[in-house]
Amino acid sequence: MQKKEVETFSFNLNRLSWSYLSENYPNFGTSMATFLIMLGFVIIFGSLAPAFFTIVTFFNILIRTSIYIILSVGMTLVLTSSGIDISIGSQIGLIGVSLGWAMRANYPVWLSLLLAILVGAICGSFNGFLVSKVQVPPIVTTLGTMTLYRGITYLLAAKELFTGFPATFRWFGQGDLWGLPVPAIISAIVAVGGYLFLYSTKWGQHITAVGGNEESARLTGIKTAHIKFMVYLIMGILTALATIVLLSRTGAGQAAIGEGMELITLTAVVLGGTALFGGKGLILGSVMGSLILSMLGTGLLLSRVHYFWQLVATGALFIIVVTVRSIQEKGEV
Numbered sequence: 001m002q003k004k005e006v007e008t009f010s011f012n013l014n015r016l017s018w019s020y021l022s023e024n025y026p027n028f029g030t031s032m033a034t035f036l037i038m039l040g041f042v043i044i045f046g047s048l049a050p051a052f053f054t055i056v057t058f059f060n061i062l063i064r065t066s067i068y069i070i071l072s073v074g075m076t077l078v079l080t081s082s083g084i085d086i087s088i089g090s091q092i093g094l095i096g097v098s099l100g101w102a103m104r105a106n107y108p109v110w111l112s113l114l115l116a117i118l119v120g121a122i123c124g125s126f127n128g129f130l131v132s133k134v135q136v137p138p139i140v141t142t143l144g145t146m147t148l149y150r151g152i153t154y155l156l157a158a159k160e161l162f163t164g165f166p167a168t169f170r171w172f173g174q175g176d177l178w179g180l181p182v183p184a185i186i187s188a189i190v191a192v193g194g195y196l197f198l199y200s201t202k203w204g205q206h207i208t209a210v211g212g213n214e215e216s217a218r219l220t221g222i223k224t225a226h227i228k229f230m231v232y233l234i235m236g237i238l239t240a241l242a243t244i245v246l247l248s249r250t251g252a253g254q255a256a257i258g259e260g261m262e263l264i265t266l267t268a269v270v271l272g273g274t275a276l277f278g279g280k281g282l283i284l285g286s287v288m289g290s291l292i293l294s295m296l297g298t299g300l301l302l303s304r305v306h307y308f309w310q311l312v313a314t315g316a317l318f319i320i321v322v323t324v325r326s327i328q329e330k331g332e333v
């Protein structure tokens with residue numbers, strides 16, 4: 001090997017070194033840590049339950065994860081802007097009931113889907129209006145709307161169970177395309193779109209700037225109120241999309257649907273490395289975080305662990321992740 005070839009080879013190896021990657025890709029360490037956690041879960045549950053390494057389990061994880069990937073993309077944008085949305089579980093309930101009523105009334109599928117998106121957009125817009133225009137703190141806003149949306153849902157359909165959805169609607173949650181589950185394809189499109197939006201558009205850059213320092217962003221000419229309104233609107237629309245996938249997969253809907261899904265989504269996003277206090281969002285990390293939680297649920301189920309213990313594990317993981325991320329972020333200040 002000639003001297004020039006040796007130098008080129010060494011240069012390429014240096015580009016693969018941890019120090020180079022960490023220096024040139026600031027989020028590399030966080031993403032790698034999330035990946036190693038995911039790999040650890042694969043090894044642990046693969047050892048405890050041999051059925052974990054089957055094609056059926058793999059597709060089940062993809063389908064289960066798809067809903068949380070869609071939600072986590074929206075939540076990543078919200079957290080990056082220094083906001084939070086704990087009302088998404090209640091939004092799912094309200095959107096699901098609206099969709100169920102439309103199906104029962106024999107509305108065309110396309111019109112029912114449009115209604116679901118519209119309800120999600122209204123919920124997100126209301127959150128965004130209170131946060132950006134009225135300037136109510138995000139946690140207070142979404143805590144209030146979480147109760148509001150769930151109350152409206154129970155008033156509309158407290159004892160209703162919506163079933164018998166048409167096959168064209170069930171395709172979104174149960175169909176396959178090119179040998180892959182449709183929900184997985186939908187979530188992949190959303191993840192790629194979210195990645196490009198956050199990192200390759202001026203709106204994505206503005207979201208990060210507002211979350212990093214809202215006053216500085218305002219002084220540079222960024223319309224901070226518009227940005228904050230936009231992320232909640234996107235969150236509402238993506239929540240509607242996730243609800244469509246959820247109802248079409250389960251084939252049923254009721255007022256209680258979506259309860260607790262906000263905690264799982266927040267856990268996935270924070271586990272993936274998105275900053276709790278704004279200014280840094282990792283779409284890929286949120287996808288891996290969603291996969292980790294789906295693996296956790298599936299692995300515990302295959303290991304015959306009671307569902308209540310799964311709730312304990314998810315809650316404990318959320319506390320641990322939030323604590324660790326908070327310490328890390330305070331250390332970076």
